Amino acid sequence: MISLREKLAHVPSATARGVLNVLLPLRCMCCDTRVGSEDGLCPVCWNSMPFIEKPVCHRLGIPFSYDVGEEAWSPRAIASPPVFDRLRSVAFYEGSAQSLVLAFKFGGRRELARPMGKWMVSAGREFLSPDSLIIPVPLHWLRLLSRRFNQSAALAQVIAKECGAAYEPDLLTRHKRTRQQVGLTAKERQKNVRSAFRIAAGRSGDLDGRHVVLIDDVMTTGSTIAACTKTLLSAGASSVDVLTFALADPSRSDQEETAIL
Numbered sequence: 001m002i003s004l005r006e007k008l009a010h011v012p013s014a015t016a017r018g019v020l021n022v023l024l025p026l027r028c029m030c031c032d033t034r035v036g037s038e039d040g041l042c043p044v045c046w047n048s049m050p051f052i053e054k055p056v057c058h059r060l061g062i063p064f065s066y067d068v069g070e071e072a073w074s075p076r077a078i079a080s081p082p083v084f085d086r087l088r089s090v091a092f093y094e095g096s097a098q099s100l101v102l103a104f105k106f107g108g109r110r111e112l113a114r115p116m117g118k119w120m121v122s123a124g125r126e127f128l129s130p131d132s133l134i135i136p137v138p139l140h141w142l143r144l145l146s147r148r149f150n151q152s153a154a155l156a157q158v159i160a161k162e163c164g165a166a167y168e169p170d171l172l173t174r175h176k177r178t179r180q181q182v183g184l185t186a187k188e189r190q191k192n193v194r195s196a197f198r199i200a201a202g203r204s205g206d207l208d209g210r211h212v213v214l215i216d217d218v219m220t221t222g223s224t225i226a227a228c229t230k231t232l233l234s235a236g237a238s239s240v241d242v243l244t245f246a247l248a249d250p251s252r253s254d255q256e257e258t259a260i261l
């Protein structure tokens, strides 16, 4: 459901917006505490927001403990290069980032698409361009029926609008209904999503030579992202970069990566 604040978000006059702020005080996106700015976090939630900041691995977007230059790869990327070109995420899937994703995906807080999408635009600035195709990871239509919205598509729509690129929610489709990935091992996840994705009938030519930015809310083991990327590349996309709001990093306990040049 669209909130009253969202309905009135485009009120042009500063005075009218001031009145609106008195009537509907601004709240922290995460915990509902009063805050001073729209789409903001209170100090407590801000402090528990595990932002991913540069320098990062050129391929996997995981932070380095020291600056080693723009294009350095982490040992993990060298040992097992991803099928996509680059991954960038706003934050690790912990603390406030996890609370926001859960509220957005399962708590009916659809208005979070706009601030979360704007953060993603900042995180993906190096590869987002008006010539990119912005494609969300699709849901199977049965899951779409039960959940009633695709959270990745809502984020992709905001991102495409912000960077003036084409939003393409119907190009990539999920034709196989896969089990929920939660609780599966990495191998089981890969098997679960293998051949789950297809290009929409008659549209493979639309990808020819195009740069794609694939959008998802959370990157976990990457098996879904890998399956989507392979499908897009086989259909003629020239390159695929991935942009997610959160990154669930199983090696987070190892702390930051050491760079290999």
Ligand SMILES: [Zn+2]
Residues within 6 Å of the ligand: 028, 029, 030, 031, 032, 033, 041, 042, 043, 044, 045, 046
């Ligand atoms: Zn808060």
